[in-house]
Amino acid sequence: MNHPGTEAAEQAAAMLTAVGMPRMPARVMMALAGSPDEGYTAADLADRLGVSAAAVSGAVRYLVSMRLIHRLSRPGDRRDRYDLAEDSWSGMITANAPLYSTLAASLDRIADENPAAPASAARAHEIADFLRYLAERMPQLAAEWRAGRDAPGDEGPGPRADGEGAAGG
Amino acid sequence: MNHPGTEAAEQAAAMLTAVGMPRMPARVMMALAGSPDEGYTAADLADRLGVSAAAVSGAVRYLVSMRLIHRLSRPGDRRDRYDLAEDSWSGMITANAPLYSTLAASLDRIADENPAAPASAARAHEIADFLRYLAERMPQLAAEWRAGRDAPGDEGPGPRADGEGAAGG
DNA sequence: AGGAGTATTCAGAAGATTGTGAATCGGGCG
DNA sequence: CGCCCGATTCACAATCTTCTGAATACTCCT
Numbered sequence: 001m002n003h004p005g006t007e008a009a010e011q012a013a014a015m016l017t018a019v020g021m022p023r024m025p026a027r028v029m030m031a032l033a034g035s036p037d038e039g040y041t042a043a044d045l046a047d048r049l050g051v052s053a054a055a056v057s058g059a060v061r062y063l064v065s066m067r068l069i070h071r072l073s074r075p076g077d078r079r080d081r082y083d084l085a086e087d088s089w090s091g092m093i094t095a096n097a098p099l100y101s102t103l104a105a106s107l108d109r110i111a112d113e114n115p116a117a118p119a120s121a122a123r124a125h126e127i128a129d130f131l132r133y134l135a136e137r138m139p140q141l142a143a144e145w146r147a148g149r150d151a152p153g154d155e156g157p158g159p160r161a162d163g164e165g166a167a168g169g
Numbered sequence: 170m171n172h173p174g175t176e177a178a179e180q181a182a183a184m185l186t187a188v189g190m191p192r193m194p195a196r197v198m199m200a201l202a203g204s205p206d207e208g209y210t211a212a213d214l215a216d217r218l219g220v221s222a223a224a225v226s227g228a229v230r231y232l233v234s235m236r237l238i239h240r241l242s243r244p245g246d247r248r249d250r251y252d253l254a255e256d257s258w259s260g261m262i263t264a265n266a267p268l269y270s271t272l273a274a275s276l277d278r279i280a281d282e283n284p285a286a287p288a289s290a291a292r293a294h295e296i297a298d299f300l301r302y303l304a305e306r307m308p309q310l311a312a313e314w315r316a317g318r319d320a321p322g323d324e325g326p327g328p329r330a331d332g333e334g335a336a337g338g
Numbered sequence: 339a340g341g342a343g344t345a346t347t348c349a350g351a352a353g354a355t356t357g358t359g360a361a362t363c364g365g366g367c368g
Numbered sequence: 369c370g371c372c373c374g375a376t377t378c379a380c381a382a383t384c385t386t387c388t389g390a391a392t393a394c395t396c397c398t
Contacts, residue, residue: 008275008276008278008279008282009275009279011275012272012275012276012279015268015271015272015275016272018189018268019188019189019265019268020187020188020189022385022386023385023386023387024386024387030275030279033276033279033280033289033292033293033296034279034280034282034283034286034289034293035283035286035289036283036285036286036289037286037287037288037289041344042344042345043344051387051388052387052388052389053344053345053346054345054346054347054348054387054388054389055386055387055388056345057345057346057347058346058347058386058387061346075396076396076397077396078343078344078345078394078395078396079343079344079345080344080345083289084289084292084296086292088296089295089296089299089300090299093303096188099184099187099188102184103181103184103185106177106178106180106181106184106199107177107181107202109177110177110178110181110199110202110203111202111203113177113203114203114204114205116205117203117204117205117206118206119206120202120203120204120205120206120252120253123202123253123255124202124203126258126318127202127253127257127258129314129318130258130259130311130314131258133310133314134262134310137310141302141303141306141310142299145298145299145302149295149298191355191356192355192356192357193356193357210374211374211375212374220357220358221357221358221359222374222375222376223357223358223359223375223376223377223378224356224357224358225375226375226376226377227356227357227376227377230376245366246366247364247365247366247373247374247375248373248374248375249374249375
């Protein structure tokens, strides 16, 4: 029998894999989203996910390198605990930003190497510009949301939007 | 020997796969970014990419379903031509928005099913809120950029950022 | 220092994904 | 109406990723 509350986590993990994250890291990350406040040990994770310790080891290595989770090494205890980084969501965004910039550069090159097709080249440059805009704005978006959350009375971006069912689907 | 100007396209395609897009669609899409203004035929694509017609067929099916490219069926010519959708970049964004909403819903569920861990649950809700914020803002971001591009004199978002080397990498 | 438990690493198996080749379908032209 | 060319589909093969199991290294307690 599975542990309670794994269904939503598995669903969420599946979505993360759809955006490019490897499966096991995604599953570990979502399991940690439902962890007790002390976090989970590697053994806990292996048990809950039904995988080997090796799989957990590789997953947490990935997640730590991406700054998405923290390893909590408490002195006097060999058991490491893990939990989500406070800014894990922001990390998910900023991780993509440099990639967008590089992608924009490639698109510019594609366009420049195609002088015979002005319209096509213009479109490629347009996409490149947009990606650069994204790369610049997405980290700002994270900052703006954080600011809006810390000062909900302000006119800043409302964290809960308008309370409508944006979660549908 | 390869066709000219494929290097940047392959690089760009590799980056798209890193964000979750299957390889062949990514390669086709970036090849189309460097296409002549009339677009490429399926045979052109197969030749340039060094793959079979079947692979191209599957790729364009995927890309058309994602609204990332257009199939140009000219009457009197069985050869379909393809080119990027005018709003392909916007499509890449809006395609992710509903996924973020759903992911947010799962995170809320994860948090709600974990009442014993208030801090952890709060963090999960926080991520969910941020993802909802993203789902709401990202389409707006595309709209804002488009507006700023159509009216560059305005104070709107500058397409070319500040001219700094954001393309480095 | 010795012992025990934990994390990590590595080679290999299992699984999924991806692309090919051949047959089929479909539309247009002679 | 029949031929022809292009697109599509399907089963299979190659490739890559992913996870396991066993061996190794490391850390803390006695």
